[in-house]
Amino acid sequence: MPIAGKATLTQYIIEERRRHPGATGALNAVITDVSLACKAISRKVAHGALADMLGSATSRNVQGEEQKTLDVLSNDMFLRTNEWGGHVAGMVSEEMEAPYVPPQQSPRGKYLLLFDPLDGSSNIDVNVAVGSIFSILRAPTADRDARPEDFLQPGTQQVGAGYAIYGPSTMLVLTLGNGTHAFTLDPQLGEWVLSHPNLRIPARTSEFAINASNSRFWEPAVKRYVDECLAGREGPRGIDFNMRWIASLVAETHRILMRGGVFMYPRDSKEAGRAGRLRLLYEACPISFLIEQAGGMASTGRRRLMTVEPEAIHQRIGLVFGSSDEVARVEAYHAEAPQDTYHAPLFGKRGLFATAA
Numbered sequence: 001m002p003i004a005g006k007a008t009l010t011q012y013i014i015e016e017r018r019r020h021p022g023a024t025g026a027l028n029a030v031i032t033d034v035s036l037a038c039k040a041i042s043r044k045v046a047h048g049a050l051a052d053m054l055g056s057a058t059s060r061n062v063q064g065e066e067q068k069t070l071d072v073l074s075n076d077m078f079l080r081t082n083e084w085g086g087h088v089a090g091m092v093s094e095e096m097e098a099p100y101v102p103p104q105q106s107p108r109g110k111y112l113l114l115f116d117p118l119d120g121s122s123n124i125d126v127n128v129a130v131g132s133i134f135s136i137l138r139a140p141t142a143d144r145d146a147r148p149e150d151f152l153q154p155g156t157q158q159v160g161a162g163y164a165i166y167g168p169s170t171m172l173v174l175t176l177g178n179g180t181h182a183f184t185l186d187p188q189l190g191e192w193v194l195s196h197p198n199l200r201i202p203a204r205t206s207e208f209a210i211n212a213s214n215s216r217f218w219e220p221a222v223k224r225y226v227d228e229c230l231a232g233r234e235g236p237r238g239i240d241f242n243m244r245w246i247a248s249l250v251a252e253t254h255r256i257l258m259r260g261g262v263f264m265y266p267r268d269s270k271e272a273g274r275a276g277r278l279r280l281l282y283e284a285c286p287i288s289f290l291i292e293q294a295g296g297m298a299s300t301g302r303r304r305l306m307t308v309e310p311e312a313i314h315q316r317i318g319l320v321f322g323s324s325d326e327v328a329r330v331e332a333y334h335a336e337a338p339q340d341t342y343h344a345p346l347f348g349k350r351g352l353f354a355t356a357a
């Protein structure tokens, strides 16, 4: 019996399976296992300081970032819930240098799971929303253990993707390639309830999100786009824009899925040899899949993000996503502007901060 007339996650994925007559239920099992990990993480996050879970672990992850206690614990939750089920042949995580291959599987799992177990972890200690992001790929072969190169598949190959957000309420947002749907965790029942079926992102928006402290490292096309937004009603866009920055990709994505907007963590020159801040396989690809399935666009700034052929499991990339008119505009500015042709009006000769001649 549906809760308050709404389907549960279990009911939804069983219904989805009917679209694939040959399906064995293994994908549903992976989603169930992931959603169990997310419930467990949600409980830990909700206890905050009372669970003695805040603060930093003593370790650093493969990208040299300080690991929070909850980063390590959340990673463990994902590994433990999924290795037991036997449906994944290997897992890649932000928190592990090499893929994890579950022991003694026979037959081997059909799927590969990639995840950021705790996204936005700099927000944990200040009690702001964090989340978990996941992507599901098919394992290319069942004949051998999963290898790093097996995970190097473009986003278009994802069979499922989603995130959990641990905010005022806990939600799971999922796509299996048939729309993007949001489930709210009923804390009494411990059940995910389909509260927001078929999310749609409006094509137009007047809200953007970017870490403006990086502006001196941006490419000209991004500078131009942001300057035009900031110029508001008096500028070329003719409308006032609002700006947001939560420093939590999951929370920014959630806002955009709920009411539109554009998010940018573009390629920049902040660190030599680093293409962008976000990780391609377990941040940018799953978010892009969710956004496209909700009618939005997701781009590197220059091209559709999900067509990028990955080269390394922890590869970083520029990401621009959200309302399609705005993402298309950012792509157009990149196509138009050779690297050195745009001069920001704020700092130009006749700009706001120009010094008297």
Ligand SMILES: O=P(O)(O)OC[C@H]1O[C@](O)(COP(=O)(O)O)[C@@H](O)[C@@H]1O
Pocket (backbone or CB within 6 Å): 065, 094, 116, 118, 119, 120, 121, 122, 211, 247, 248, 249, 250, 265, 277
């Ligand atoms: O420190 P910045 O530049 O605000 O970066 C924030 C970005 O970094 C992230 O926190 C990276 O995620 P992790 O917390 O998983 O490392 C994104 O969620 C967010 O968009």
Ligand SMILES: [Mg+2]
Pocket (backbone or CB within 6 Å): 116, 118, 119, 120, 249, 283
């Ligand atoms: Mg992250």
Ligand SMILES: [Mg+2]
Pocket (backbone or CB within 6 Å): 071, 094, 116, 117, 118, 119, 120, 121
């Ligand atoms: Mg993380």
